[in-house]
Amino acid sequence: MTDKAQIFLIAPPVTDAAAALDLLGPVCATGDVAAILLSFASTDEREQIRQLKIIAPELQKSGAAVLVAATSSVAARGGADGVHVSVRNSTRDLQEPAAVVNEFVDALKPERIVGVGGLRNRHEAMTIGEGDVDYLLFGEPYPDGELPDFDATLERVSWWAEIFAVPCVGFVPDLDSVADIAATGAEFVGLGDAVWTNADGPVAAIAKARAIIDKTPLASEANAQENDAR
Incomplete structure (x- = not known):
């Protein structure tokens, strides 16, 4: 649990x-993006590495950690700060997701970040969280772009943030939901289309999200104040 996400x-x-930098550069230049997760349309690792070598240094100048949904080789050779492993999207060892994650941990830690998402239940989250991972992501989009039920995501984030030490990310479907995740004490609020489809532009969306987070009290603090007032 943290003070402000x-x-x-x-x-x-x-x-x-180049097009990616045109879109992502101004957003990261705000200084309000702690981490940015990249994926690639190309499945060719050499092309992924080439693109990453262009993108990563520019975004890292703004203080954002650049993570990739790619192989450990792409992350290391392309200069990313770490990888994001989706258990749900993995095509290998689906019955033993911890083994898949541990391969990334062994290849990249401690020099790089290893985060995990696509977690299907509490047991899976706890099993993965017992390993040497840097964060868990709840509520990320499915491969087809659809989102899990937000109430379920909020419940899972609230549970994790209250009990466990491993940082977590709670993904929100829209800016109106930012306060809900911020109040849980989660270390990160996850944003995606809420930023890229914002009518006022991505930079304005980031500014609005940051303002919402900053003014949202933690649920634990609000409950304590309510009890004191009784």
Whole structure:
């Protein structure tokens, strides 16, 4: 649990490095993006590495940690700060997700971040959380772009943030839901289409999200104040 959440941003899939920088650069330049997760339209690792080498240094200048939904080799050779492993999207060892995650941990830690999402239940979250991972992400979009039920995501984030030491990210479907995750004490609020489809633009969306987080009291603090007032 933390005092105020930071912003964890999921970028649209990268198709062209220059175009990606045009979109992502101004958003990260705000200084309000703690981490940004990249994925790639190309399945060719050499192309992914080439694009990452162009994108990562520019975003890192703004203080954002650059994570990739890619192999450990792409992350290391492309200069990313770490990888994001989706248990749900993995095509290997679905019955033993911890084994898949541990391969990334062994390959990249401690030099790089290893985060995990696509967690299907509490047991899976606890099992993965017992390993040497840096964060868990709850509520991320499915491969088809659909989102899990937000009430279920909020419940899972609230449970995790209250009990466990491993940082967590709670993904929100829209800016109106930012306060709900911020109040849980989660270390990160996850944003995606809520930023990229915002009518006022991505930079304005980040500013609004940051303002909401900053003014939202933790639920534990609000409850304590309510009890004191009785």
